[in-house]
Amino acid sequence: xxxxxxxxxxIGSVALATLLVPGAQADEVVGNADAGAFRIxxxxxxxxxxxxxxxxxxxxxxxxxxSDDSGISVADFTLYHGSSLSKxxxxxxxxxxxxxxxxxxxxxxxxxxxxxxxxxDLKNSLAGIWKVAVDVRAKDGDYVxxxxxxxxxxxxxxxxxxxxxxxxxxxGRTITVTGKLSRANWDTHDYRGYAGQRVSLQFRTxxxxxxxxxGYVTTNTYGSLAAKVTASADRYWRYSFxxxxxxxxVKTAGDFVDVR
Numbered sequence: 588x589x590x591x592x593x594x595x596x597x598i599g600s601v602a603l604a605t606l607l608v609p610g611a612q613a614d615e616v617v618g619n620a621d622a623g624a625f626r627i628x629x630x631x632x633x634x635x636x637x638x639x640x641x642x643x644x645x646x647x648x649x650x651x652x653x654s655d656d657s658g659i660s661v662a663d664f665t666l667y668h669g670s671s672l673s674k675x676x677x678x679x680x681x682x683x684x685x686x687x688x689x690x691x692x693x694x695x696x697x698x699x700x701x702x703x704x705x706x707x708d709l710k711n712s713l714a715g716i717w718k719v720a721v722d723v724r725a726k727d728g729d730y731v732x733x734x735x736x737x738x739x740x741x742x743x744x745x746x747x748x749x750x751x752x753x754x755x756x757x758x759g760r761t762i763t764v765t766g767k768l769s770r771a772n773w774d775t776h777d778y779r780g781y782a783g784q785r786v787s788l789q790f791r792t793x794x795x796x797x798x799x800x801x802g803y804v805t806t807n808t809y810g811s812l813a814a815k816v817t818a819s820a821d822r823y824w825r826y827s828f829x830x831x832x833x834x835x836x837v838k839t840a841g842d843f844v845d846v847r
Contacts, residue, residue: 618729620655622662622721623694625737631835632742637703638835640744641776644704651686652696655725659695661688665720666701668713668741672720672734677713679703709741709773714833717741742830743771745837746778747786749812751824755845758818762844764788766812766826770834780810784828788814791823791841798825798841818846 629647630637639645653662663686669675679701686697703709721736749766756762768786769778784806789798804814804826812826823841830836 614733614735616731616733618655618725618727620659620723620725620729620731621653622723622731622733622736623652623654624650625664625719625739626650626652627739630739631744632740633836635739636742636835637739638742638744639703639705639709639771639773641705641771641773641778644702646700646702648698648700649681650696650698651719651721651723652694653721653723653731654694655723655727655729656693657725657727657729658690658693659688659697660724660726662686662695662697662721662723664697664699664722664736666717666739667720668717672718677708679708705771705773706776711743711772711774714741714743714773716832740832742835743773743833745770745781745828745830745834747826747828747837747839749824749826749839749842751842751844754843755847756818758820758846760818762816762818762824764812764814764816764824764826764842766839768806768810768812768826768828768837780806780808781834782806782808782810784810784831786812787827787829788816789825789827790816791825793821793823793843798823798827800827818844821846 627635632638651662666679667675668677681699688695688697720734723731751764768781770781772779785803787800789800791798825839825841827838
């Protein structure tokens with residue numbers, strides 16, 4: 588069986604040329620083997636998203652559930668960034684040389700563990716879509732090999748602040764809600780303002796547990812935010828950022844303004 592677990596956390600073009608099988612990007616399916624569901628736990632984001640800051644490493648568990656009517660011998664997989672496995676500019680190295688598979692009738696759950704260190708494994712150009720290559724082998728000889736079984740997102744951690752003032756404020760006067768959106772910079776290992784992003788301004792009325800959006804504010808060159816609203820009643824004010832393909836979503840805590 589061609590084993591797909593190769594290389595170091597980041598593999599250069601020279602190493603790739605010697606380690607990868609030519610034509611590995613082509614999908615191959617023989618028989619009725621099915622690569623099945625892919626799942627990441629511990630990613631820190633929504634679904635299979637993996638979100639990292641500037642210094643703290645993150646440990647994730649990755650599972651592939653494969654099936655075949657004869658049962659599964661092994662379901663191996665590789666997490667990489669690039670147009671194809673043969674042109675990958677980054678490949679994550681798991682803790683295990685081979686996946687650990689638990690069989691249950693015609694299916695098997697195969698697991699690997701990864702520790703991702705943003706200082707060692709990541710740079711800004713690697714944020715966004717990552718791909719999953721699979722090599723599934725059934726007991727009757729059926730198999731699936733694919734560079735593009737599924738995808739997931741590797742995202743930069745975001746920070747967001749909100750401050751509503753003045754407080755207290757007279758009814759009918761103007762409240763200014765300022766804030767800043769920043770995100771992890773994997774090249775410099777600090778946080779930089781995230782420019783040109785739409786952020787939702789929201790409020791909550793005391794005694795309720797939900798926030799109502801009233802509009803969007805776009806961050807300036809430095810990631811800063813500023814919005815003006817009329818003071819009509821006591822309210823908690825916050826900003827909420829939905830996230831992008833490269834950056835995780837984030838919400839601030841509500842900042843209470845007493846209207847008198």
